Amino acid sequence: MDWSVIYEYRYLLWDGFIVTCKLSITAIVLGTLAGLIVSMAKTSGAKWLKAPFEAYIQLFRGSPLLIQLFMFYFGLSYVGVNINVFEATTIVFTLYSGAYIAEIFRAGIESIPKGQFEAAKALGFSYLLLMSKIILPQTLKVALPPLIGFYITLIKDTSIASVVGYVELLNQGKAIMNISGKPFEILLCISLVYFILCYPLSLFVTWMERRIYIK
Structure with a gap:
């Protein structure tokens, strides 16, 4: 084994x-925002909003992420829509993560006792005020552990973007392997990098779950 290849490249x-990191942060931030909006719309009681958002969630949760990347990056060009690899990966990871995060938030919102909704409505709270002041702060405590757990999965899934030519960590690793002929050293290094990114989040999830269950 020749570990000098890591230093060389x-x-x-x-x-x-x-x-x-940029793709992970973008997907997490935009996906969380999208998921929050979708979950609020689904739990608002507006029936006309429920069907399209439910279709969106089922579509992006029920199809492989790899197929979604191919459809947006390669498929859209066949219908005259040309987007670059950064735009395609950003859109796909945002929509994909938003679908999963929406269900995490929805479950958290529905875990709040119905009496709190009824009391707030009796006091004249608007839906947005009810959510921002009463429901979402409680929802976040319940939803945070599964939310962080999904973020960990999402960070690792960014490696899939390499198949459409997105020059992230794995894609760079493939290029180095082709040049150096040292796949084991490069893949082990990449694995360690993902471990360093994800392990602190795993510890945080464990700590949060202990706090919630102890209380």
Whole structure:
């Protein structure tokens, strides 16, 4: 084994690491926002909103992420819509994560006792005020452990973007392997990087669950 290859191509690995972090953060932030909006719409009682959002959730949860990437990056070009690889991966990961996060928030919202909704309505609270001041702060405590758990999965799933040419960590690793002929060292290094990214979040989830169940 020749570990000098890691040092020799450290700049390529660093560039891939930064791109992976950017995609992960973008997907987490935009996906959380999308999921929150969708979950609020589904639990608002507006029946005309429920069907389209339910269809969106089922579509993106029920189909493989890889197929979604192919459809947006390659498939849209066949109907005259040309988007670059960054736009395609950002859109797909946002919609994909939003569908899962919406269900996490929905479950959290529905776990709140119905009496709190009724009391707030009796006091004249609007739906947005009810959610922001009463329901969402409680929902976040319940939803945070599964939410962080999904973030961990999402960070690891960003490696799938390499199949459409997105130059993230794994894609850079493939390029280095082709040049150096050292797959084991490169793949082990990439695995360690993902471990370093995800393990602190795993510890945080464990800590949060203990706090919730102890209380």
